[in-house]
Amino acid sequence: MTTFRTLDQANEAIAQKIIDAQPRLVDVVPARTVIAALEGKLILHAGPPIAFADMPEPVQGAAIGAALFEGWARDEAEARRVCEEEVQFAPNHHYQAVGAMGGILTGSLPVFVVENATEGNRAYTTMHEGEGKVLRFGVYDEAVGEHLRWMRDVLGVGLSRAVKLFPDGGLPINPILAQAVAMGDDFHVRINAASSLMFRDLAPKLARVGLPQEALEEVLDFLSGNVNFFLTLGMAAGKAVLDAAATIQDGSVVTCMTRNGREFAIRVSGLGDRWFTGPEEPLETLYFPGFSDADACPDTGDSAIVEAYGFGGLVAVAAPAVQQLVGTGGGGFADALATSEEQAEIVVTSNPNMPIPNWDFRGVPVGIDIRKVVETGIAPLITTAVMHKKAGIGQVGVGKVRAAMSCFTAALEALAEAHGTATQA
């Protein structure tokens, strides 16, 4: 292991690993084939560790649905009992995985396999199911099960074959990120461009993998109609890239941000796998018609990996369309610019390979430094989908939320303890 004289040197090395990373979508497979522990009665979830009893209702609903999908129970009541008594729960992050909303993952669900070609490590995530009645919003019935089986046995099989037709054996993700950040995406609540570019890359391959005609039509219809399909792929790319960066076990860079509906949590490069948790900050939400704060589930999901990766709220300037949804102070371009200017104060550097035209070609922010967060008092800003607090209703709005400052202060104290007092930025 390389040792660094200063935290700054370590942070620069970490940032360089993030900039140099080459994430690629290399396969789609049932999760148990790549996460061996999922052969057992294990359910992975978003955020730091949490007991089933403490999970928000839609996350419990998704876990119950997953238990039914796995055939661990015949009905909802039995599935609930199984979740309460028999199932082991663990964070996705403990198994190189991430998941949107509740992030529920079991062995039979299909996952994207993202490989970071520069380091060879992999990350996993479920595929975006579309909107409406879907498992990630805590609903499960025969139709949801059928859709999940179709995603595994038709869509997943097609994509698995298709990505292997790319020159390097996988769909390169950097070109999609680099183009889409110049096309209005923040990759967290606006993913239209990336989803379109991904579809443009994949469709010609999908047409040549021997799918039956009906399957090909279904797959193209689904991908064409799902403007958010890239969301979890971006998350998994972030996970693969930040896991590789975290192999430098030094420095003060955030390698993960996540939340389980009760707590916000981070991990930091110099502090290994330790979780630093804090109470969630209140969401500021623009609700869809008919919904209000009274309906909102607390902020949930591993999707804040997008911000740890440098996108989402940090690239607000790239996605001014989002300001209509999550902006304050008028919601115009100036607010988006001010948000990115503020967030740039807490990062190590910027990525010259991903210039943002709206920002005079300044690069995407790289590496949130917990020292800078604490010293400036600027918490990372996260844009996010807000789901209903009851299972089965789904998304009720789009919001923004600040990372919990107490995570950063606690992590900085731990870092000071580990390094002596030389932790000032």
Add this chain to the structure above:
Amino acid sequence: MTTFRTLDQANEAIAQKIIDAQPRLVDVVPARTVIAALEGKLILHAGPPIAFADMPEPVQGAAIGAALFEGWARDEAEARRVCEEEVQFAPNHHYQAVGAMGGILTGSLPVFVVENATEGNRAYTTMHEGEGKVLRFGVYDEAVGEHLRWMRDVLGVGLSRAVKLFPDGGLPINPILAQAVAMGDDFHVRINAASSLMFRDLAPKLARVGLPQEALEEVLDFLSGNVNFFLTLGMAAGKAVLDAAATIQDGSVVTCMTRNGREFAIRVSGLGDRWFTGPEEPLETLYFPGFSDADACPDTGDSAIVEAYGFGGLVAVAAPAVQQLVGTGGGGFADALATSEEQAEIVVTSNPNMPIPNWDFRGVPVGIDIRKVVETGIAPLITTAVMHKKAGIGQVGVGKVRAAMSCFTAALEALAEAHGTATQA
């Protein structure tokens, strides 16, 4: 015919027609099936009327290529003689058509058929051939001919069937324009988002029109790889929309801007089909490596219909990535914003259905008013591809150019003559 009390009232009615228009891609067919005059030895070209002898070399080259493609000659020398002695030439605009670069169109070439559903009128344009050795850059050989036949007999047939599968019998163009103007496109030199969205709409339909496997793969590969494919579709939409607007034969709105490599030309709503021409302004070009002003063909093409439609240089603020190519004064976001703010001074109104997030959701400019152009001294700004002055070399850079002010002053004088003196804005 409705009569209006003032030019302003007429202009507002024209602007409303532009805003209300519903252009759709309804077919792809050989040009002669929709433009009967192309049964004869007629070649259509970009810009106002021009004789073959006066055309820039690449435009002559494209005409010679088209003559060979039509089988009017066996070799280049004979084709040149045919063009000089036998062929009739006329502007695309005289036949509800538009064309990129030289804009050469003959009967056997396939064309997009765009219908404006609100008025039922149609417009035509050749499809974008891709880059490299292509007819629009004035090159013709066996490979170019083969590609054009493939575009007509495979791509064109596939698209013709595919667009008929949309609910209203055509691919709606407004949703693509409205989304892509929020995704960094100006639709003239940056068309990546629109081309991607168009592909996302078309691919699932193309998969179900019964193309042989090899043809389907070729078509998807071609469309997936051509980031500029939407260019001419946007031009034809502009033509269909502005032709419908021009049925109000009153007011002072520009209904067409175009250039033939010698002259810039406009038409104006209150002045019928009359051309107002002037000398071309010099291009400001960012050249690809190895090229300079000495290589540039004068500005050519009907593509300035994009600016007459309200896009291109007018929406610079929406496409700051283009500033790297065509910007002045640093090429940053502020320049893009200043350009759109300036151009907004010469239009009638803006389109509330196409808000630009980068511009605090201000709408796309609608209706260039020649009175405002003359009074402010602000000429419309056109972003454009610049081609080599010799046939067969192709694009050498990306540039910007001002519309020729003398066209506007001459048109305003004609309008004053027609209307008395009440022509002040």
